[in-house]
Amino acid sequence: MSAPAAEKSSTTHPVDEVLPAPRLLVLGLQHLFIMYAGAVAVPLIVGPAVGLKGPDIAILVSADLLISGIATIIQSVGIGKIFGVRLPVVAGATFTVVNPMIIIANQYGGGRNGLQYVYGAMLVSGVFGLIIAKPFSMVLRFFPPLVTGTVITIIGLSLIGADVSLIAGDTGTKDFGQPSHIGLAALVVLFIVLISRFFTGFIGQTSTLISIILGSLVAWPMGLLKFPDVASAKWFGIAEPFHFGPPKFAAAAIISMCIVIMVTYVESTADMLAVAEMTDRELSPSDLARGLSTDGLSALLAGFMNSFPDTAYAENVGLIGMTKVRSRWVVTVCGVALLLLGLVPKVGAVVSDLPGPVIGGAATVMFAMVTSIGIRTLHKVDFENNHNLLIVAISLSFGLxxxxxxxxYQQFPKDFQIIFGSAITSTVLVVFVLNILFNVVGSSKRPHSGVIGEAYEAGAVVGEPEPPKA
Structure with a gap:
């Protein structure tokens, strides 16, 4: 290797490292497989809840994957100084939007008519998100480890219900909780444990993907490996803009969706800070602003393309923590795959038809890994002689x-349900307010800037010990 080449290699940050093509492909597909169930869960929940039938739900799924792919590519690659955090961040439909979309759509007649109000509100909220991205990034000091750790923890805990339904099936059905399905999911978890324990390098890094493949092979003789939707799926197709009709606008719907954007920003902020810490990459307010702007752009595109606002996906954060692979180009491959899935419904049908217990078993580990990252973040918090333990306790209780x-909350007003009916939303609001009340108002300490790797900001960090004075 020539001296200049060696020097370039030694100075390349692991986040910017371009891995060999085979490794890029396999590691990127691993990110895809681990987030796919969560990504398609949002349209599969929202569609039936607002009165849509199979073909229209399929439109939601394809559009969801398309926008997710675009947002993931932008987050990892970046567009100038405007969009993209340039970290290994996978973007996917936020679960925060589920309850608000269902409530708004059903308030305005449900079905296609209700979704016209939903997507009208989403267009406005996307513009709102683009406007506030930069100002929002400047208040990072109000998101110390106490806040971000609590939010990351509840994200992981709240997602566990999604993988449980994949494993056990829908409550009330005759197939719910079959021991064979639960055993299959447990076997996938065991595969992940054994591969991670006894293999290193590339095999160890792809333990989740290998376990999904092995689990699918085990599911074959059980009669669970079927692909009923592949034959009827098209090879190529894209939903036309405003598939459900021209957007309609209502003040209450717009306000609710703007709240969703702000909560999504808090969720993404927590995840981006976690990724920055795991990859040893400083996250400046400008970096965060570009990442949040991409979330806002995804909401704007979703309003046109019948999709959902995106956020940084926590399960992929967990995967980075597990594999220690920090290259953002791996995530770019995942984004390209998502884009293709959105454009080629037949390929997407293959992935969506993988056995629920197999995907659910792998997701269980990833969601729990997210919770572990939150706990690790909380480990940085000083809980002595303050109210931080009380803040975490109250915030998690509201979120759970x-x-x-x-x-x-079904007897409460609809607007209240939109906010506190979401575990993530309620936790964000409670922990943010309580941190301000106990650690900012009347406190001699200044809140932490939240920028990973930067020096303490003018003194102490809220929730952490004071740095030694010169």
């Missing part, structure tokens, strides 16, 4: 209510 009892 809609997770364990989805109908808990």
């Amino acid at each position: 209510i809609p997770t364990v009892a989805p109908t808990f």
